Amino acid sequence: MKLAVVGKGGVGKTSISGTLARLLARRGHRVLAVDGDPNPTLALSLGVSPARMESMPALSSELVERTDEGYRLTRTLEELCASHSLQAPDGVTLLAMRPAQQAGTG
Ligand SMILES: Nc1ncnc2c1ncn2[C@@H]1O[C@H](COP(=O)(O)OP(=O)(O)OP(=O)(O)O)[C@@H](O)[C@H]1O
Ligand SMILES: [Mg+2]
Numbered sequence: 001m002k003l004a005v006v007g008k009g010g011v012g013k014t015s016i017s018g019t020l021a022r023l024l025a026r027r028g029h030r031v032l033a034v035d036g037d038p039n040p041t042l043a044l045s046l047g048v049s050p051a052r053m054e055s056m057p058a059l060s061s062e063l064v065e066r067t068d069e070g071y072r073l074t075r076t077l078e079e080l081c082a083s084h085s086l087q088a089p090d091g092v093t094l095l096a097m098r099p100a101q102q103a104g105t106g
Contacts (some may be wrong), residue, residue, distance in 0.1 A: 018045025031097035
């Protein structure tokens with residue numbers, strides 16, 4: 001099951017996403033949490049400290065490429081998780097999204 005939580009600002013998207021992820025993981029489901037917000041705060045909601053997030057490598061633009069059909073990953077999800085995910089409390093796997101450290105071109 002893939003679940004996307006979207007909506008207007010400040011309505012509780014991150015809070016409910018973190019809670020749902022933790023509850024599902026506690027029930028034994030494999031949960032991969034991905035924060036698509038350019039100012040990611042899902043980690044906090046999942047109980048991961050800012051210091052731990054800081055220690056993760058930032059996602060690089062080389063991980064996606066543009067094709068005729070749109071964008072696609074240049075690595076498998078398993079490869080991406082091996083290098084860019086961490087284990088959060090309750091058994092949730094968090095794909096670490098960090099804001100860009102500096103602006104790029106294009
Ligand atoms: N059910 C709730 N009752 C009361 N306050 C809540 C509830 N859910 C979230 N909040 C509070 O509302 C604020 C916004 O919540 P949250 O960050 O989850 O929203 P968001 O939709 O992800 O916001 P943003 O658009 O800024 O990413 C936070 O201060 C949060 O603690
Ligand atoms: Mg949010």
